[in-house]
Amino acid sequence: MATNLRPDIALAQRLFDALRETTFDGVGVTREAYGRGEEIAHALVRAEAERLGLEISVDFAGNMYMTLPGTDRSLPRIILGSHLDSVPQGGNYDGAAGVLCGMAVVAGMRQAGFTPTRDVTVMAIRAEEGGAWFNGFPGSRGALGSFPPENLSILRPDTGLSLEHHMRELGFDPDALRQGRKHLLPEAVAAYVELHIEQGPVLDAEEIPMGLVTALPGNRRIRRGIVRGEWNHSGATPRAYRHDAALALAEFAHRLDQFWGALEAEGVPLVITFCTITTTDQAGFGKVPGEITFSLDVRAPELATLDRAYAEIERLIAEISAARGVSFALEGRQASVPTPMDAKLREALRQSAEAMGIAHKIMPSGGGHDAAAFAQAGIPAAMVFVRNQNGSHTPLEDMRMEDFAAATAAITHWCAKAAAA
Amino acid sequence: MATNLRPDIALAQRLFDALRETTFDGVGVTREAYGRGEEIAHALVRAEAERLGLEISVDFAGNMYMTLPGTDRSLPRIILGSHLDSVPQGGNYDGAAGVLCGMAVVAGMRQAGFTPTRDVTVMAIRAEEGGAWFNGFPGSRGALGSFPPENLSILRPDTGLSLEHHMRELGFDPDALRQGRKHLLPEAVAAYVELHIEQGPVLDAEEIPMGLVTALPGNRRIRRGIVRGEWNHSGATPRAYRHDAALALAEFAHRLDQFWGALEAEGVPLVITFCTITTTDQAGFGKVPGEITFSLDVRAPELATLDRAYAEIERLIAEISAARGVSFALEGRQASVPTPMDAKLREALRQSAEAMGIAHKIMPSGGGHDAAAFAQAGIPAAMVFVRNQNGSHTPLEDMRMEDFAAATAAITHWCAKAAAA
Numbered sequence: 001m002a003t004n005l006r007p008d009i010a011l012a013q014r015l016f017d018a019l020r021e022t023t024f025d026g027v028g029v030t031r032e033a034y035g036r037g038e039e040i041a042h043a044l045v046r047a048e049a050e051r052l053g054l055e056i057s058v059d060f061a062g063n064m065y066m067t068l069p070g071t072d073r074s075l076p077r078i079i080l081g082s083h084l085d086s087v088p089q090g091g092n093y094d095g096a097a098g099v100l101c102g103m104a105v106v107a108g109m110r111q112a113g114f115t116p117t118r119d120v121t122v123m124a125i126r127a128e129e130g131g132a133w134f135n136g137f138p139g140s141r142g143a144l145g146s147f148p149p150e151n152l153s154i155l156r157p158d159t160g161l162s163l164e165h166h167m168r169e170l171g172f173d174p175d176a177l178r179q180g181r182k183h184l185l186p187e188a189v190a191a192y193v194e195l196h197i198e199q200g201p202v203l204d205a206e207e208i209p210m211g212l213v214t215a216l217p218g219n220r221r222i223r224r225g226i227v228r229g230e231w232n233h234s235g236a237t238p239r240a241y242r243h244d245a246a247l248a249l250a251e252f253a254h255r256l257d258q259f260w261g262a263l264e265a266e267g268v269p270l271v272i273t274f275c276t277i278t279t280t281d282q283a284g285f286g287k288v289p290g291e292i293t294f295s296l297d298v299r300a301p302e303l304a305t306l307d308r309a310y311a312e313i314e315r316l317i318a319e320i321s322a323a324r325g326v327s328f329a330l331e332g333r334q335a336s337v338p339t340p341m342d343a344k345l346r347e348a349l350r351q352s353a354e355a356m357g358i359a360h361k362i363m364p365s366g367g368g369h370d371a372a373a374f375a376q377a378g379i380p381a382a383m384v385f386v387r388n389q390n391g392s393h394t395p396l397e398d399m400r401m402e403d404f405a406a407a408t409a410a411i412t413h414w415c416a417k418a419a420a421a
Numbered sequence: 422m423a424t425n426l427r428p429d430i431a432l433a434q435r436l437f438d439a440l441r442e443t444t445f446d447g448v449g450v451t452r453e454a455y456g457r458g459e460e461i462a463h464a465l466v467r468a469e470a471e472r473l474g475l476e477i478s479v480d481f482a483g484n485m486y487m488t489l490p491g492t493d494r495s496l497p498r499i500i501l502g503s504h505l506d507s508v509p510q511g512g513n514y515d516g517a518a519g520v521l522c523g524m525a526v527v528a529g530m531r532q533a534g535f536t537p538t539r540d541v542t543v544m545a546i547r548a549e550e551g552g553a554w555f556n557g558f559p560g561s562r563g564a565l566g567s568f569p570p571e572n573l574s575i576l577r578p579d580t581g582l583s584l585e586h587h588m589r590e591l592g593f594d595p596d597a598l599r600q601g602r603k604h605l606l607p608e609a610v611a612a613y614v615e616l617h618i619e620q621g622p623v624l625d626a627e628e629i630p631m632g633l634v635t636a637l638p639g640n641r642r643i644r645r646g647i648v649r650g651e652w653n654h655s656g657a658t659p660r661a662y663r664h665d666a667a668l669a670l671a672e673f674a675h676r677l678d679q680f681w682g683a684l685e686a687e688g689v690p691l692v693i694t695f696c697t698i699t700t701t702d703q704a705g706f707g708k709v710p711g712e713i714t715f716s717l718d719v720r721a722p723e724l725a726t727l728d729r730a731y732a733e734i735e736r737l738i739a740e741i742s743a744a745r746g747v748s749f750a751l752e753g754r755q756a757s758v759p760t761p762m763d764a765k766l767r768e769a770l771r772q773s774a775e776a777m778g779i780a781h782k783i784m785p786s787g788g789g790h791d792a793a794a795f796a797q798a799g800i801p802a803a804m805v806f807v808r809n810q811n812g813s814h815t816p817l818e819d820m821r822m823e824d825f826a827a828a829t830a831a832i833t834h835w836c837a838k839a840a841a842a
Contacts, residue, residue: 200658234696235620235638235640235692235718236621236786236813237621238692241621244694249698250674253671261660264661273665273709274710275707277710278698285697289694297655
């Protein structure tokens with residue numbers, strides 16, 4: 001490894017500034033998947049890659065690959081990347097940090113005159129945040145041939161047009177996704193490493209700049225749960241005659257929270273969130289609620305934990321329904337499996353962090369990321385978290401450049417070794 | 422008492438049919454307070470009173486008095502009455518039954534050639550259901566000089582116009598209410614008796630046609646409760662870092678429900694209802710709720726029970742706020758005191774029911790009624806419940822005419838004795 005090999009953090013800083021300036025929406029940044037903001041971001045990064053003289057290509061899903069060629073191009077390559085889209089009125093770092101980390105690493109290699117043995121590719125992935133409506137990561141899963149074809153017809157709520165329409169509009173090829181064509185062959189990728197802000201408060205609270213992720217969580221979701229009881233007069237209906245949907249849901253939520261507390265005490269990682277709870281339009285002052293809706297998000301890095309949680313959910317629902325004379329309907333169920341990150345790759349990155357004297361924490365991820373698609377395709381995948389401030393998916397989202405620089409330095413250290421091997 | 426003295430149930434039936442026919446809205450009946458449906462009902466009942474040759478007058482609040490004159494007009498009179506308005510898309514019996522009971526009683530007296538010693542007045546009260554927005558019973562409290570003047574400026578949500586405006590539009594005199602003028606002097610009223618459907622399911626479930634009310638409940642209300650926590654990413658925020666407003670409210674509601682269950686086991690009457698629970702617009706899938714709103718309706722026939730319930734509410738809120746790092750704001754607080762009905766009057770009515778062989782139950786009321794205004798003015802007041810089916814404030818509301826006839830027969834029996842005394 002060249003001793004003068006350092007990531008070009010100034011380049012990353014320049015790109016962060018340009019991204020914020022060009023995609024600021026008055027409140028936060030908006031880089032909508034397969035939309036204007038994402039296009040701006042891709043153009044900005046592409047111009048920088050051209051200046052660096054990287055090889056540039058775009059696949060049928062619109063992902064961009066910016067490659068520093070290795071001396072032996074037949075060797076499986078290293079991919080450093082993340083997504084360039086954002087949620088509406090989001091922060092500047094969620095996604096972009098991972099792409100600009102890759103740019104800083106290869107720019108540093110170029111400047112140090114370092115030529116890797118194998119290709120090092122920076123990948124700017126499409127539509128990770130689109131996942132909220134474009135279910136299933138059309139960017140990363142599209143490249144890997146694992147995108148569920150039925151999701152191509154999901155409509156984007158703000159435009160009322162399908163994912164397929166939006167992809168085609170920009171000149172990409174949704175038919176390739178439908179056919180499950182693979183732009184990336186797993187055997188041709190030695191490692192996928194994604195730097196990302198943590199999104200949660202753990203690293204910031206514990207004053208650790210960098211995290212190394214053990215696993216991405218699986219989830220089980222109920223997008224639309226409905227508790228049905230009986231509408232009654234709130235004064236004239238004694239307790240014994242009630243079938244109060246709201247109190248049934250309160251009991252369910254509180255007892256599930258107590259179950260979670262017990263698992264937490266055992267040290268089992270899990271999060272449970274009733275994201276929305278709403279009595280229906282029929283509700284009003286003076287009425288016992290006959291109906292209430294909710295949505296429930298359960299995530300854990302272990303499949304067994306999700307199974308335990310859902311066994312408890314079913315037990316509670318059966319017990320509460322019988323005791324209170326109400327019924328629960330669970331609609332819009334979704335599930336994904338937890339995905340462990342590659343242990344060897346994590347250990348190699350940990351050694352690099354240690355060699356550079358960078359404090360780090362081994363931790364599970366709370367959110368889902370493109371890295372899951374790579375790991376599920378059999379590619380060794382790793383995620384490096386950077387501590388962030390004020391949460392994510394909010395204009396208040398923040399990240400210190402010195403923390404980004406530290407994590408990027410560790411990745412550069414690892415990459416120089418791995419790309420030379 | 423004339424042995425052939427029977428209430429004219431056929432007259433009441435005719436009026437019930439005419440009321441339903443003329444105020445049916447396609448779903449239920451709508452007789453909006455100081456609005457079209459209430460006006461139609463007053464005109465129908467007035468026409469019947471004219472046919473019966475009753476003395477008719479209307480007070481400054483629009484209440485109508487239809488009097489069968491007694492031989493000694495200086496004696497305090499008996500009032501039989503209730504309200505003629507309804508909730509939107511309500512049932513035909515809630516309110517009207519008490520007025521038509523009075524009409525059946527005096528018509529029966531007329532037909533039997535029975536002349537009472539004291540006046541017997543049927544009172545058709547205004548705007549009892551208007552209470553949901555025209556706070557404070559403008560009809561009965563208006564007549565008694567106890568209507569809170571500030572409530573005259575409350576706006577009716579569907580028209581956007583004030584109570585004062587609506588009263589004046591029909592030729593009534595809100596200034597008299599503002600000044601607290603008394604149309605009814607308490608010393609000039611010997612008794613107020615109100616027949617009303619029960620509104621709850623107790624009599625129907627216990628197969629008893631008639632109830633005699635011990636007390637009208639007091640209430641303590643929170644029209645707009647807000648729990649504030651912290652918005653966070655539902656995947657990336659571990660349990661220890663959360664301030665989940667929805668789970669805080671679920672704990673509050675469930676533990677308050679458990680407290681209520683314990684009081685119920687002690688035999689203490691009380692009802693507790695979270696009428697609405699709603700996460701705010703900012704909520705969405707993937708977020709820990711940082712805010713949730715609720716409304717809370719607590720009613721009991723004993724002041725001490727309300728005090729116990731609110732002591733528990735304050736204890737729970739303090740404990741949960743501290744434990745979860747959330748805050749509770751309790752806005753739109755309202756309170757009314759429980760109002761006992763007159764024990765002697767109830768006993769006299771009970772004896773009449775017994776004399777007529779009518780099964781009955783001594784019970785508290787769950788809902789508030791105009792009778793509270795009379796009792797609080799010092800007038801001996803009683804309420805007679807008739808069992809009903811399918812609840813109240815719904816188009817499904819029902820009442821069997823035989824049950825109405827039985828309760829009206831008991832009231833006729835009592836009234837003949839009381840009016841002769």
